[in-house]
Amino acid sequence: MEKKMEKTENNATIEQMFKSGAHYGYSKSRRHPSAKKYIFGAKNRVEIFDLEKTEKALEEAKEFVKSIVENGKQIVFVSGKNEFKNVIQYGAEGALQPYVAGRWIGGTLTNFSEIKKRVKRLVDMKEKKEKGEFSKHTKKERLLMDREIKKLEESFGGIVSMPNLPSALFVIDSRKEKNAVAEAIIKKIPIVALCSSDCDFTDIDYPIPANDSSLASVTFFVNQIVEACKSAQNATKSKV
Secondary structure (H helix, E strand, O other): OHHHHHHOOOOHHHHHHHHOOOOEEEEHHHOOHHHHHHEEEEEOOEEEEOHHHHHHHHHHHHHHHHHHHHOOOOEEEEEOOHHHHHHHHHHHHHOOOOEEEOOOOOOOOOOHHHHHHHHHHHHHHHHHHHOOHHHHOOHHHHHHHHHHHHHHHHHHHHHOOOOOOOOEEEEEOOOOOHHHHHHHHHOOOOEEEEEOOOOOHHHOOEEEEOOOOOHHHHHHHHHHHHHHHHHHHHHHHHHO
16 A cells, blocks of 8 residues: 555645545445445555546546536536535535535426426525515514525525536435436436445446545545636636
């Protein structure tokens, strides 16, 4: 393991991944067969990702993301893990992309016409509240409307800026987000995903083999995708 790391110590990206703990997978007993080719070895019964392969996969994913954004299309950031909620939200907002930071609502992709109605309901209610139109209602009615806005915001607030189906998904932990992955596959929407050793890599168009449960690791990869989005946006602006 030390010999392998010595060969790549001059690679800044790999060094950053190593510092963030991106190389840690799970135990061999939890490994999905499709992850085997990305595993370098094991340490204290924990499998270790080959970060040279991770770096290559990351670059391929970033190039794909750039191609999406350069064409004015959207990629949805997705993670249902509470500990990554802020990372996903701030990252997506910084990249000017929609996001789902919380529970995936069934039908978000496969029944998008209905989802758009819920989003419209959220937008309409927030506008009415801002205009003071709630004041004509009773205190109890205002309370119920505020609760509805909060519930709609939690479910659909991150995709208000998504008028049409996205052109790609960026998923943290494709195993946990199996419902989002399944809907994307049905709708033939490409998937970029941060996948640990327990994930099925065959379902993912652009898998990034690395630790998907550590805040430091997830933050690193989210920032990498955000940078790819911003780079594409700057490139587009320079052409205008």
